[in-house]
Amino acid sequence: MSDGDFEARMVPMPGYGFFWITFSGEITVERLGAAHAEFRRHPAFEPGVDELLDFSGTSINLLSQQDIVLIRRFMKERTDRHHIKSAIVVGSAVDYGVGRMFGTLVEVDEEVPVSYHACRSVREALEWLRPGQEDELLAAYAEASG
Numbered sequence: 001m002s003d004g005d006f007e008a009r010m011v012p013m014p015g016y017g018f019f020w021i022t023f024s025g026e027i028t029v030e031r032l033g034a035a036h037a038e039f040r041r042h043p044a045f046e047p048g049v050d051e052l053l054d055f056s057g058t059s060i061n062l063l064s065q066q067d068i069v070l071i072r073r074f075m076k077e078r079t080d081r082h083h084i085k086s087a088i089v090v091g092s093a094v095d096y097g098v099g100r101m102f103g104t105l106v107e108v109d110e111e112v113p114v115s116y117h118a119c120r121s122v123r124e125a126l127e128w129l130r131p132g133q134e135d136e137l138l139a140a141y142a143e144a145s146g
Helices: 029-041 065-079 093-108 122-129 134-145
Strands: 006-013 018-024 050-057 084-089 114-119
Touching: 006 029, 006 134, 018 029, 050 122, 084 093, 084 122, 093 114, 114 122, 122 134
Parallel strands: 018 050, 050 084, 084 114
Antiparallel strands: 006 018
């Protein structure tokens, strides 16, 4: 999904049980909502599948508290009441702090069944999502994303 300088790309990881989603450019809640809607229409989309959200190509620190509440709603719709693991990768210390704060808000909301982890690298996210498979997953992603 592209919108001006924003791009969001979902790569299903068949056989590994998660989606790898990368974001780049200027992020807004409207753009995230449009990407969310597009991903739900993807033929490989399944509710309840874990996700790696790579925001290292953008910054999430400009999202407001109201934006975060809307994103929580997207996550609730995305999970469709299935418990998922969601790893978010960020590129700066400020974004890491925002990511951890968002994770706390998500995890205390009993209506959003998500185990959430903010990470400083893709490798750390993969270690949390699928321990011991990091190298295999990096190779599979490189092949799947072309």
